[in-house]
Amino acid sequence: MPRVHDRGGWPTDEPIDRSEHQIMDWELRVSAIRQVLGQKGLLRSDELRRGIESIKPSRYEALGYYERWTESIESIIVEKGVLTREEIDQKVADLEAQSR
């Protein structure tokens, strides 16, 4: 049984969804963060992929493309000690408080 990300050839009766969607601002930001982390030598493509592949299968299926990137980026930079979960959670809480 292939792992959840190893999708080639999975049987389905559904047609392939080829529709394009509007790229959201937060998705562009996630892509930019990933590029900056790569340029600074803090995140390699293979690490990003490994992080995505480590997401629990049920959660993997529920998340969108850049949501998976976000989860992977967070887990890799926490693993490397660049940021702690607490620092990330605190920043999110601060931003939420500001926007209220």
Next chain:
Amino acid sequence: MASSVGGAKFRRGDRVRVLSLDVKGHMRTPWYIQGKTGVIERSHGPYLNPESLAYGGSGLPAQPLYLVRFNQLEVWEGYTGPGDDRVLADVFEHWLEPA
């Protein structure tokens, strides 16, 4: 790119079988070609090993990477498309054996 150990083992036209290695972590060989036989289409040269890079490793020794051509009829059980359909995949040398 970084130098590989021993250079490329396979040449264009060589028949190869993809191994089913028990790699638990990150790897780039899709499940559907594991155990299948194909033909070397092109040698890409040595590349750092993603199975090491994915965990913060150096990726050394670099592994020769090949473009391998498979016949769809041999890859998919019950394939009903044209008999000359092919699927191409990049495969690292340590995943290949002569066939």
